[in-house]
Amino acid sequence: MSTAMNFGTKSFQPRPPEKGSFPLDHFGECKSFKEKFMKCLHDNYFENALCRNESKEYLECRMERKLMLQEPLEKLGFGDLIGGKSEAKK
Amino acid sequence: MGGVWHTAWRRLFFCGWHSFHRGSTARPAERVEPFLRPEWNGIGGAERGLRLLGTWKRCNLGARDPAVQPSRRPKSSNPFRRAQEEEWRRRNKTALTYVAAVAVGMLGVSYAAVPLYRLYCQTTGLGGSVVAGHASDQIENMVPVKDRIIKVTFNADVHASLQWNFRPQQTEIFVVPGETALAFYKAKNPTDKPVIGISTYNVVPFEAGQYFNKIQCFCFEEQRLNPQEEVDMPVFFYIDPEFAEDPRMIKTFLCRGEDPIWIHFEEEFSIQQATLV
Numbered sequence: 319m320s321t322a323m324n325f326g327t328k329s330f331q332p333r334p335p336e337k338g339s340f341p342l343d344h345f346g347e348c349k350s351f352k353e354k355f356m357k358c359l360h361d362n363y364f365e366n367a368l369c370r371n372e373s374k375e376y377l378e379c380r381m382e383r384k385l386m387l388q389e390p391l392e393k394l395g396f397g398d399l400i401g402g403k404s405e406a407k408k
Numbered sequence: 409m410g411g412v413w414h415t416a417w418r419r420l421f422f423c424g425w426h427s428f429h430r431g432s433t434a435r436p437a438e439r440v441e442p443f444l445r446p447e448w449n450g451i452g453g454a455e456r457g458l459r460l461l462g463t464w465k466r467c468n469l470g471a472r473d474p475a476v477q478p479s480r481r482p483k484s485s486n487p488f489r490r491a492q493e494e495e496w497r498r499r500n501k502t503a504l505t506y507v508a509a510v511a512v513g514m515l516g517v518s519y520a521a522v523p524l525y526r527l528y529c530q531t532t533g534l535g536g537s538v539v540a541g542h543a544s545d546q547i548e549n550m551v552p553v554k555d556r557i558i559k560v561t562f563n564a565d566v567h568a569s570l571q572w573n574f575r576p577q578q579t580e581i582f583v584v585p586g587e588t589a590l591a592f593y594k595a596k597n598p599t600d601k602p603v604i605g606i607s608t609y610n611v612v613p614f615e616a617g618q619y620f621n622k623i624q625c626f627c628f629e630e631q632r633l634n635p636q637e638e639v640d641m642p643v644f645f646y647i648d649p650e651f652a653e654d655p656r657m658i659k660t661f662l663c664r665g666e667d668p669i670w671i672h673f674e675e676e677f678s679i680q681q682a683t684l685v
Contacts, residue, residue, distance in 0.1 A: 332609050335622035339629040342639050352592060352640050356577060365582045366589040367552075373590035377644070386624070392548045394623065395588030395646060 341385050348379040374399055552586035553652040560647075564593060571599050572633065577640070586649035588623065593641040597633035604632045619651040 343349070355372035362368040374396045380386035391400055484490055560583060562576035577592040597603050607627040611617035626641040633639065 332611075332627075333622070334628050335625045337624040339631075340624050340626050340642055340644075342626070342631055342633075342641070344634070344637065344639060346640075349640065352642075355590065356592065359578055359581070363582075364578060364580055367554075367582075367584065367587060370587075373588075376590065376642070394644070395548070395550070397548060 337387065337389075340380070343380075343383075343385055347383045348376055348385065351376040351379045370396065370399060550586040550646075550649050552584050553649050554584055556585055556652045558583050558585065558647060558651075560589075560591075562591060562593075570603070570605055572597055572603065572605060583647060585619070585647045585651040588644065588646040591643045591645070593626075593643065594638065595631075595633060595641055596638040597635060600635040602632055602634050604630045606630050615654075616651070619648040619654070621646055621648060 351372070355369060355376050358369040358372045359366075366373075374391065374394075377386065377394060378391075381388050391397065484493065559580055561580045562578060564574045564576050566572055566574045573594075573596040575594055577594050581589060581591055583589045595605075606629065609622075609625070609627055611620045623644045623646065625643040625645070631641075
């Protein structure tokens with residue numbers, strides 16, 4: 319957090335998230351999905367593009383368990399994964 | 409300095425002479441002629457006489473006592489010079505007015521600069537102010553820019569008096585602009601009392617922060633952790649595809665071939681400790 323009171327330096331203004339805050343997953347209901355996602359990230363050297371399926375599944379889990387507002391997946395940027403296509407396209 | 413009286417005498421004499429002959433059109437030759445007479449030579453020659461001729465006109469114009477030394481302006485006795493001085497004085501006054509107007513104008517501009525700059529920042533989005541909102545349908549339509557790989561590193565900070573264990577679950581992640589990405593933090597409350605914390609985030613470098621959009625996260629709202637509880641906290645974000653088109657992003661970062669651009673994302677939890685009854 320930039321707390322330096324410098325004249326002239328622009329300070330960062332954090333913006334609130336667009337859809338608000340995730341409720342905490344106190345009971346670990348989606349923990350398995352999270353573990354799958356983290357494992358995928360580790361295996362692929364932290365490249366996000368290769369693990370988008372897993373992140374989609376995690377968010378679907380959250381939506382099912384009412385830990386996240388129901389949203390069509392296109393609005394979350396997963397439009398290319400809906401039709402079952404893999405993201406092998408370059 | 410008997411010469412002073414002498415000249416005064418001459419002035420008086422010639423004033424009187426001219427007034428007597430007012431109606432006559434004094435041709436220059438007629439006026440000059442007395443000075444060229446021989447008896448002038450002893451006193452100082454024709455020059456003094458011609459000088460006196462110059463004062464003659466002044467005497468004719470003003471109803472003044474020529475014996476009194478003129479003490480008020482204009483200082484010079486030459487009418488041409490006098491006119492010139494008047495001109496200079498007028499010009500000086502104009503210049504002074506302009507300078508004063510410029511000074512006042514500068515003062516006004518310096519006061520007006522503050523709201524004007526704020527307005528400018530809002531319209532152009534420079535200076536980190538809130539850019540006009542990205543609609544959620546933009547996420548739907550955005551196309552990932554696959555050739556600009558960005559490395560986002562994560563950091564977690566906790567305020568000293570908050571006893572949570574808070575850390576990111578991945579140190580870095582490689583994304584491209586226009587692609588939504590998920591990242592996780594983990595928080596544990598090792599105490600045996602429920603604790604509420606609230607977080608905020610920071611993105612470095614500053615210019616890149618404008619393009620960093622969070623769709624959903626766990627910040628800006630109070631989060632309560634029960635005793636000995638450990639939770640996963642997700643951050644769902646994307647980097648605006650316009651990042652790739654911003655020329656400043658090319659200048660700010662050294663983008664050599666395949667090297668990814670590096671953005672640092674920091675979550676900081678600050679304290680808001682509350683013990684619930």
